Amino acid sequence: MGLRLPSKVLEHILSFIDSNEDRNSVSLVCKSWFETERKTRKRVFVGNCYAVSPAAVAKRFPEVRSLTLKGKPHFADYNLVPDGWGGYAWPWIEAMAAKCPSLEEIRLKRMVVTDECLEKIAASFKDFKVLVLTSCEGFSTDGIAAIAATCRNLRVLELRECIVEDLGGDWLSYFPETSTSLVSLDFSCLDSEVKISDLERLVSRSPNLKSLKLNPAVTLDGLVSLLRRAPQLTELGTGSFAAQLKPEAFSKLSEAFSNCKQLQSLSGLWDVLPEYLPALYSVCPGLTSLNLSYATVRMPDLVELLRRCSKLQKLWVMDLIEDKGLEAVASYCKELRELRVFPSAPDLDEANIPLTEQGLVFVSKGCRKLESVLYFCVQFTNAALLTIARKRPNLKCFRLCVIEPFAPDYKTNEPLDKGFKAIAEGCKDLRRLSVSGLLSDKAFKYIGKHAKKVRMLSIAFAGDSDLMLHHLLSGCESLKKLEIRDCPFGDTALLEHAAKLETMRSLWMSSCFVSFGACKLLSQKMPRLNVEVIDEHPPETRPESSPVERIYIYRTVAGPRMDTPEFVWTIHKNPEIGVSHLAIK
């Protein structure tokens, strides 16, 4: 005898379920649960904007309030994806505007957003509250002005590392005098100076403002004046921290900071002069997040600052911190969960900073809560990796970038296989892994076997043969995103494990030895995969066995996309049509 749960009751139950993973499971139970779930889902996340059509999403989730989309592959961040590849926000905005006018929040990552998109958002969603654009491009400050001017209840406007056509600082003045709802404003990626008086007034009339991230054009004087008006801030991104050092300027700055008793997160600090760092000392004890990765400050000054940050959980810094500085972090910042160390001199021939594997070993030993690491270093050792794995089995994210490609363990001259084996085996909760340095196929056998929870894996300049890919695709149970560059595998492993690709969100391969023929075969074999060949030269002008420059493979229920540029070749499912790049004018 089946009992049917009244949909009102089910709705009520589902209102307690936020996680989309759980909601996806709920929707698979039966048709009526699918229906109830879809009508009540408020937050929709689409990890690959080409995996599903905007119309289908808008239709399925009419009550959506928050939409998060991701576009280009991650390697686009490092200029490996040519401009014009795709990832256009417009079709999504259009579909949402038509079917989901109650949409309040849009978060986009690595997408092309035009001013037209922004104007459409402003015009279509009456209660629009949150716009977060991360690593997006294609719009100008005019589009931002439209959002500022029209969205009466705007709470969050964040432009994170976007490439914006900056037509001047006027956009800020488009916030109407009646707008008092701002909670978070981030314009750190814009170049132009905004009128400080406009900004002061905006801040003064926004009592709920908790997060403010300024662009480098805002001076120290401006900062002081803003801090005075917003002592309630919990997150601050300073503007440029360079100015002539005047005694009164310094004490004003110090005072302004000391009045911000709720400050937890600090970033910006471009061009910071070491003499100004003491102005920050008063907020250090309360800081949980500190981004010094744009501050070219040397180790002794960094240590003076960091030893006061006993509550720090997240630290982003440049390798100027050196091993010694990280040793200090290990002893003072016992709450540290996330560490990112960026290279100050990304060019290989300039690397001469005293940061070695030892720095990371110090932090791994001293910071028991460390779970997320991004570390750039010229070279590394297996011994260090073994220590890190042993000390920090709780690591969830481990991204090591050995800057010197193919660099072996510099003490033993062996590949780093043993070290990464220890990481894969020891860190059982590892979700994200980036490997580098000299690695043989064996390393990937270990990773395939032990990295059971890894969802995202990044590989560069590694492996010996097809075995490498074979190990990964036959293991790594939880793998969702795989990105590989400059590795010597070819067609065999890829074709053998075609089915695995449908269990993943995407696979990126560049400068490997996969042939066009294999791509065609794969595409014909797997109807629900889009196989995109990204190559300057038409693949048909070369023998089928010659390797292609870049391949992007992703599962989709939307079929081949219609907006590919000239250099993206999609193998048509219909063998008669063959290869084409379908472009819409």
Next chain:
Amino acid sequence: MEVINGLNLKDTELRLGLPGAQEEQQQEVSCVRSNKRKNNDSKEESAPSPAKTQIVGWPPVRSNRKNNNKNVSYVKVSMDGAPYLRKIDLKMYKNYPELLKALENMFKFTVGEYSEREGYKGSGFVPTYEDKDGDWMLVGDVPWDMFSSSCQKLRIMKGSEVPPAL
């Protein structure tokens, strides 16, 4: 086309290569497999690939981070005959006159009058620098920005060591 003080410097530029050849650019390679694999037996130092090649998208840092180093640019300065070297931050100066003045103050000398034809005349001191290719160049020939981004070291040569051609 670069025109400084009314002169087209490219016309008189001395360099190796056929006339009319394109200015040498840093080669970008997308795949460095062929010349980079380390041999376990080899005792080779882990040296970077030839200075001129740059790997696309490597190391994996976003472009806004690559410009980071612009803020600090310390280079060593040696003066012939001086007991020890000094360091200056090139970012502190916006043009050649500022830099030369700072050097003059630091080492207590005066540099001569600069002209493209004859270099520095009048004092016996000639400011030179080592560029990214490892070549020693006369300070002042190229635009300031180009100089400050390629200058690795400075050396102030004294009159007696200076070849007549400079």
